[in-house]
Amino acid sequence: MKKLLQRIPDALLRILVVFAVIVGSILSIRYIIPAPLKDAQVHIKSTVDREMSRAIRYAGSDVCASCHDEYNIKKGGYHRNLSCETCHGAAKEHTENPTETKPRLSRMREFCSGCHTYNPSRPTGFPQINPVAHNPLKPCVVCHNPHDPKPPRVPQECQACHAEIARTKSVSPHVLLECTTCHNVPQGHKLAPRVTRATIPSERKFCGKCHDSDSNVKDTPKIDLATHGEKYLCWQCHYPHMPEVE
Amino acid sequence: MERRGFLKKCFSFIVSGSVVGGFLRRASARTEGYDPSKHYYGMGIQIEKCIGCGRCVEACKEENDVPKEPFFFRTWVERYVIKKDSEVSVQNIDTRIERTVEPAIEKDVLRSFFVPKLCNQCENPPCVQVCPVGATFKTKDGVILVDENRCIGCRYCIQACPYGARYLHPEKETADKCTFCYHRITRGLLPACVEVCPTQARVFGDVRSSASPLARFRRMNKLHVLKPFLNTEPKVSYSGLDGEVR
Numbered sequence: 206m207k208k209l210l211q212r213i214p215d216a217l218l219r220i221l222v223v224f225a226v227i228v229g230s231i232l233s234i235r236y237i238i239p240a241p242l243k244d245a246q247v248h249i250k251s252t253v254d255r256e257m258s259r260a261i262r263y264a265g266s267d268v269c270a271s272c273h274d275e276y277n278i279k280k281g282g283y284h285r286n287l288s289c290e291t292c293h294g295a296a297k298e299h300t301e302n303p304t305e306t307k308p309r310l311s312r313m314r315e316f317c318s319g320c321h322t323y324n325p326s327r328p329t330g331f332p333q334i335n336p337v338a339h340n341p342l343k344p345c346v347v348c349h350n351p352h353d354p355k356p357p358r359v360p361q362e363c364q365a366c367h368a369e370i371a372r373t374k375s376v377s378p379h380v381l382l383e384c385t386t387c388h389n390v391p392q393g394h395k396l397a398p399r400v401t402r403a404t405i406p407s408e409r410k411f412c413g414k415c416h417d418s419d420s421n422v423k424d425t426p427k428i429d430l431a432t433h434g435e436k437y438l439c440w441q442c443h444y445p446h447m448p449e450v451e
Numbered sequence: 452m453e454r455r456g457f458l459k460k461c462f463s464f465i466v467s468g469s470v471v472g473g474f475l476r477r478a479s480a481r482t483e484g485y486d487p488s489k490h491y492y493g494m495g496i497q498i499e500k501c502i503g504c505g506r507c508v509e510a511c512k513e514e515n516d517v518p519k520e521p522f523f524f525r526t527w528v529e530r531y532v533i534k535k536d537s538e539v540s541v542q543n544i545d546t547r548i549e550r551t552v553e554p555a556i557e558k559d560v561l562r563s564f565f566v567p568k569l570c571n572q573c574e575n576p577p578c579v580q581v582c583p584v585g586a587t588f589k590t591k592d593g594v595i596l597v598d599e600n601r602c603i604g605c606r607y608c609i610q611a612c613p614y615g616a617r618y619l620h621p622e623k624e625t626a627d628k629c630t631f632c633y634h635r636i637t638r639g640l641l642p643a644c645v646e647v648c649p650t651q652a653r654v655f656g657d658v659r660s661s662a663s664p665l666a667r668f669r670r671m672n673k674l675h676v677l678k679p680f681l682n683t684e685p686k687v688s689y690s691g692l693d694g695e696v697r
Contacts, residue, residue, distance in 0.1 A: 241601070249588055252598040257485070259634040262514045263643045284649075291506055291647040295513050319546075320504040320649060326530050326563040327502045331650075 262295035269296070272303070275352045282353035283332075292316070292351065317345040323376045323448065330369030335376045363390070366398070370446050377448040387411070387445070405440065412439040485637050487591040492631055493658035494645070495668035496567055498691035500652035503528055503565035505546035507644035507653065514632060514643035521545050523618050525629040526569035526644050531695060535559045539695050566696050567652065569644070570595065570616035570629035571677060571685030578608035578617060578628075587626070593658075593686060594633055599625045613681055631655070658686065 210218070234243070241248035266288040270276040279285060290296055293308040311317075314336065323333040340348070348357040363384040364371030374380060384390070393401030406412060413430045415422040416439075428434075434442065511526045512519060521543070528544040536559070544565070576595050579587050586601035587608060597608075602625035609617045609626060620627040632642035636655075640646070645655040656665030672690035678697075689696075 241598070245585065245588075248585070248598060248601065249590070252588075252596055252600075253487075253590055253633075256596055256630055256633040257637050261635060261638070261640065263510060263635075263640075263646050265640050265646060286651055287649045288646050290510070291649050295510070319506075320502055324503065325560055326532070326565055328499055331502055 260297075262297050263290050264295075264297040264300045266290065268300050278350075279352045282350075282355065284352065284354055312344055312346055314342070314345055317351075325448065329447075330372060332372050333376060373448065374446045377446055379445055406438070409434070409439055487637075490592040490636075490657050491659050492572070492593050492636060493656065493665060493686040493688070494569070494572075494631070494642075495654040495665055495672070495674075496687065496689050497652050497654070497668070497672070498564055498566060498689060498693070500650045501528070501565040501567055502650055502652075503530055503544055504649065505544045506647045506649060507567060508544070508546055510643040510647040511629075514635075515630075517627070518621055523621070523627075525616075525627070526567065529566045529568060529696075530563070531566060531693065532563045533561045533693075533695055535561045537561070541697075562693070564691075564693065566689075566692075567644075568614065568616070568677075569687065570612075570631075571614055571683065571687045572629075572631065574684030574686065575682060577611045577613065577681075577683060581607045581611040583607065590633075594631050595628070596630055596633065597626050597628060599623055599627075602626050613678055613683065614685075 213221075241251045266276070269289045273289075276289070279287070279289075290308075292311060296308040298306040299308050318334075318336050321333050323335050327333060345351070349355070359365075360368060360371070367384075387406055389404040391401050391403070394403050409430055410417075414420060415425045416427055417430045418427045420427065439445075505528055508524065508527055511517060511524075515525055517523050517525050524543075530542045530544055532540045532542075534540070572593060572595055574593075576587075576589060579589060579595060582602075583605060584601055584603055586598045586603070587595060588598075589595050599620075604619060604624045604626065606619060606626070609619060612628075617626050617628045619625070632640075632644075635642060641655050642653075645653045654664045654668045656663040658665065658669075660666055668690070669688065674688040674690055675692040676685040676688050677692075
């Protein structure tokens with residue numbers, strides 16, 4: 206072996222080494238370094254392909270309608286814009302294998318109260334309850350059908366039209382007051398609500414019946430009407446239907 | 452070999468080689484029925500509709516295998532409470548705790564609301580600029596993706612994102628972020644968060660389309676984006692965004 210190397214001229218040997226290095230580096234660039242590292246287009250395409258081929262978990266609610274009648278009940282109710290999977294959870298597996306995998310069913314109070322517990326950050330009028338006061342420990346589904354949720358009794362009188370106010374009032378300190386305690390509702394208001402209007406308290410004395418420092422009513426926040434609030438009527442600053450009324 | 456013959460062979464080699472190469476490239480560019488250059492995605496978020504239920508956060512984690520711990524998010528919901536002394540407090544909605552607490556009736560609240568957040572899929576993404584290995588890039592349809600094979604987990608992009616939309620995936624040890632559910636939208640489905648949102652606070656679609664829920668959202672509302680002064684040009688726009696939101 207040594208003799209063979211000695212017989213090759215020195216210059217040729219050097220050239221061979223240089224040649225081997227060049228060929229080696231070309232081969233390694235071509236075959237060992239993976240393509241996505243060399244070409245940005247290939248790299249982007251491989252990532253996009255990988256992202257596109259990921260598994261879907263949420264099937265989308267159009268699929269549910271083909272088997273489940275509840276979909277049609279839901280269409281007419283207040284939950285019409287909810288996707289089935291909002292409550293039932295990811296159901297792609299269930300659509301592929303309907304008998305073996307079942308989507309979740311949440312009958313717990315905690316599940317409904319995730320959306321419907323009173324929270325001052327929620328939009329005004331969104332149906333909310335105080336779970337401590339609202340039939341404690343009773344599962345929601347006893348009174349409300351989740352596919353067509355509505356109050357168990359048809360809203361009568363004022364709240365048939367003023368549902369948003371009724372809902373905010375129901376979690377406010379004024380919950381026990383009737384609407385007619387503060388509002389005078391003429392019979393005509395029910396027939397032509399925009400022509401004949403219900404009244405709103407037009408005197409500070411009216412709120413003062415409970416909230417003036419002279420008042421005999423117990424456990425209400427009291428102020429001195431003579432010095433408090435200047436020229437304004439009470440409800441111009443304190444919105445009496447809201448839970449945060451002060 | 453004659454000089455003429457040599458040149459002829461050279462010429463024919465170049466021509467035939469480029470023809471074959473062209474065919475190969477065209478074949479590789481063809482994908483199954485989805486043309487990214489025909490789409491350009493965006494999202495709209497209506498603050499005044501968000502009830503802060505966190506179903507979007509849960510669905511996102513389920514769909515995209517985001518770790519369940521409450522500090523890894525592709526999308527999250529912040530609760531802003533602005534007190535009367537103009538003190539602002541921001542809380543991240545923890546979907547696991549929120550379900551069990553009693554209604555939060557707070558005093559001294561001036562205004563309060565929820566802000567859903569996610570990757571803004573910026574037109575000028577700072578995270579793409581800083582990546583030292585080119586692992587993150589913008590696709591033709593306007594979504595910023597991360598190549599998890601190329602990412603070295605250096606966290607530069609997490610630092611660079613002005614919206615805090617990225618996190619380091621604890622198992623993969625690579626940067627991870629919202630992809631607008633790229634595997635869903637390229638198959639004609641909605642992103643998981645939009646699919647499950649019970650109040651349609653999130654609207655998804657093509658920013659270039661002339662008639663779509665997103666086009667309607669963008670026409671009918673006064674819009675704003677987060678941190679416009681950074682010139683990142685987010686593709687997620689908000690309606691009803693308060694000035695205190697950072």
